[in-house]
Amino acid sequence: MYIYNSLTNKKEEFIPIEPNKIKMYVCGPTVYNYVHIGNARPVIFFDVVRRYFLYRGYEVNFVSNITDVDDKIINAALVNNVSETEIAQKYEQAFLENVKQLNCLPYDVNPHVTDYIPNIIKFIEALEKAGYAYEVDGDVYFSVGDVTDYGQLSNQETEHLEVGARITEHSKKRNPLDFTLWKKTDVGIQWDSPWGKGRPGWHTECVVMINDTLGKLIDIHGGGTDLIFPHHENEIAQSMALNKTCLAKYWMHNGRLMIDNEKMSKSLGNSVFLKDLLEKYEYQVIRLFMLSTHYRQPLNYTVESMENAKNEVEKMRSSLTTLQLKLDYYQYLDKEIQGLEESYLEAFNEAMDDDFNTANAITIIMNIMKEANILVRKQSFTEVELEKLLKLYHTFKLLLSILGIEFNIIRLDDETRDLINKRNEARRNKDFETADQIRAILQEKGITI
RNA sequence: GGCGCCAUAGCCAAGUGGUAAGGCACGGGACUGCAACUCCCUUAUCAUCGGUUCGAAUCCGAUUGGCGCCUCCA
Numbered sequence: 071m072y073i074y075n076s077l078t079n080k081k082e083e084f085i086p087i088e089p090n091k092i093k094m095y096v097c098g099p100t101v102y103n104y105v106h107i108g109n110a111r112p113v114i115f116f117d118v119v120r121r122y123f124l125y126r127g128y129e130v131n132f133v134s135n136i137t138d139v140d141d142k143i144i145n146a147a148l149v150n151n152v153s154e155t156e157i158a159q160k161y162e163q164a165f166l167e168n169v170k171q172l173n174c175l176p177y178d179v180n181p182h183v184t185d186y187i188p189n190i191i192k193f194i195e196a197l198e199k200a201g202y203a204y205e206v207d208g209d210v211y212f213s214v215g216d217v218t219d220y221g222q223l224s225n226q227e228t229e230h231l232e233v234g235a236r237i238t239e240h241s242k243k244r245n246p247l248d249f250t251l252w253k254k255t256d257v258g259i260q261w262d263s264p265w266g267k268g269r270p271g272w273h274t275e276c277v278v279m280i281n282d283t284l285g286k287l288i289d290i291h292g293g294g295t296d297l298i299f300p301h302h303e304n305e306i307a308q309s310m311a312l313n314k315t316c317l318a319k320y321w322m323h324n325g326r327l328m329i330d331n332e333k334m335s336k337s338l339g340n341s342v343f344l345k346d347l348l349e350k351y352e353y354q355v356i357r358l359f360m361l362s363t364h365y366r367q368p369l370n371y372t373v374e375s376m377e378n379a380k381n382e383v384e385k386m387r388s389s390l391t392t393l394q395l396k397l398d399y400y401q402y403l404d405k406e407i408q409g410l411e412e413s414y415l416e417a418f419n420e421a422m423d424d425d426f427n428t429a430n431a432i433t434i435i436m437n438i439m440k441e442a443n444i445l446v447r448k449q450s451f452t453e454v455e456l457e458k459l460l461k462l463y464h465t466f467k468l469l470l471s472i473l474g475i476e477f478n479i480i481r482l483d484d485e486t487r488d489l490i491n492k493r494n495e496a497r498r499n500k501d502f503e504t505a506d507q508i509r510a511i512l513q514e515k516g517i518t519i
Numbered sequence: 520g521g522c523g524c525c526a527u528a529g530c531c532a533a534g535u536g537g538u539a540a541g542g543c544a545c546g547g548g549a550c551u552g553c554a555a556c557u558c559c560c561u562u563a564u565c566a567u568c569g570g571u572u573c574g575a576a577u578c579c580g581a582u583u584g585g586c587g588c589c590u591c592c593a
Contacts, residue, residue, distance in 0.1 A: 099593075106593090108593055142591075224522070224588080224589080225522060226521075226522060226588090227521075272591085294593030295524090297593065300589080326586090331586080362531065362532070366524090367532095368586070374543090377530095377544090379531085379542095382542060382543065385543095388555090388557085389556085391556095392557080429532060429533055429541085429542095430532095430534090433542080443557055518556075
């Protein structure tokens with residue numbers, strides 16, 4: 071298996087630190103508002119990464135944080151005249167609900183910054199003691215200059231970064247690239263610390279929570295490309311300073327989601343909340359849309375591409391439904407089979423092993439669908455054909471489930487089988503009125519024939 | 520100013536040196552009592568120019584256009 075590593079800018083063979091075990095961490099949202107559809111991309115993609123690892127027999131420990139301390143949360147609390155906790159809990163709940171609606175597997179752990187304040191303080195103290203941090207008037211900064219290789223993830227040279235960096239006039243930083251570890255505050259939520267009252271900066275939380283939940287060096291750290299600099303760069307700097315590790319062996323970054331070829335932003339007024347999209351489209355459609363493009367490419371959200379995905383999902387549903395109903399009708403659905411359609415599995419694995427090429431993986435699923443559709447059209451089936459159909463059915467279903475796409479298809483009971491028989495008989499007798507009546511009854515049960 | 524990405528049919532999209540996967544939509548046809556579903560057929564030389572090569576969408580250079588990051592951001 072090969073994974074593109076942002077740290078080296080190369081596809082690298084994936085070798086877990088511990089055989090068959092994977093520790094992965096994906097940066098989660100800051101819960102100051104409902105998440106937008108851009109947030110859904112890493113959520114869906116890394117869920118598929120996890121599902122694929124599980125399918126390949128790995129044990130996966132999947133952690134994603136909830137950032138519940140942040141300026142934006144504090145502002146939202148002030149504006150609405152409620153506590154930060156209230157804001158954070160409301161939007162965290164909404165976020166987790168959306169994640170569930172997207173049919174993502176539940177996270178193993180969702181660490182919260184507010185639960186890690188003592189650890190964060192300890193971590194900053196250790197950095198200070200080791201000479202990588204300095205205090206100025208109650209603020210604590212990380213000294214970027216004291217770390218070698220700063221900029222290796224984002225491929226930035228320190229001197230060039232300074233040109234574009236915004237240097238505030240009264241900056242207390244020794245180096246404009248230095249970032250805040252602890253921020254002295256007078257307003258909003260705050261904690262006591264050796265440096266006085268304040269709250270932690272953004273970049274430390276992830277390192278501390280990763281160290282605590284997963285360890286000092288994990289297999290995969292994921293997030294959007296926009297987090298590469300400065301967030302992930304600063305995580306690495308802290309980890310190198312204290313733990314002498316680059317925190318994660320493989321750094322994976324998904325491309326941005328665009329709306330009509332424009333960046334999604336509040337100022338452009340083109341943000342779309344995930345919750346609103348979920349009202350418009352089934353989760354299968356959203357997932358297929360998100361997975362139809364390779365994860366490192368930018369993905370453009372348009373009404374047209376959503377409709378496109380919707381049509382595809384309808385075809386998948388109808389194909390799988392026909393397949394299952396046929397097998398069920400012939401009392402063959404629950405039969406045990408040995409093995410699946412190996413050639414499709416191999417092709418699927420090959421696509422996914424190549425840096426999670428979901429676009430190609432979807433093509434393989436389409437191929438299965440095609441073969442099944444052709445075979446299932448027959449009027450009657452031999453034992454061999456039924457077995458083939460059953461294999462195709464299970465393979466189809468399995469591969470879809472790795473993409474997190476599942477369909478609930480009704481099971482037939484004897485009564486329904488009877489109805490189907492009666493309808494067939496009516497049609498043979500050209501009694502189309504009865505046939506159509508039965509069809510309507512079946513339709514109501516969710517059975518389209 | 521620095522770093523980086525992208526440009527393939529109406530649309531989405533794979534392919535990264537050996538002669539353009541797949542899907543959606545459109546059109547034509549088949550099946551059907553009608554319909555839905557399904558099936559078959561049809562659709563591009565890969566932004567432009569130049570170079571390397573027996574051979575390039577794929578490598579190199581230039582140009583044009585679009586985008587991201589460097590400040591909170593998935």
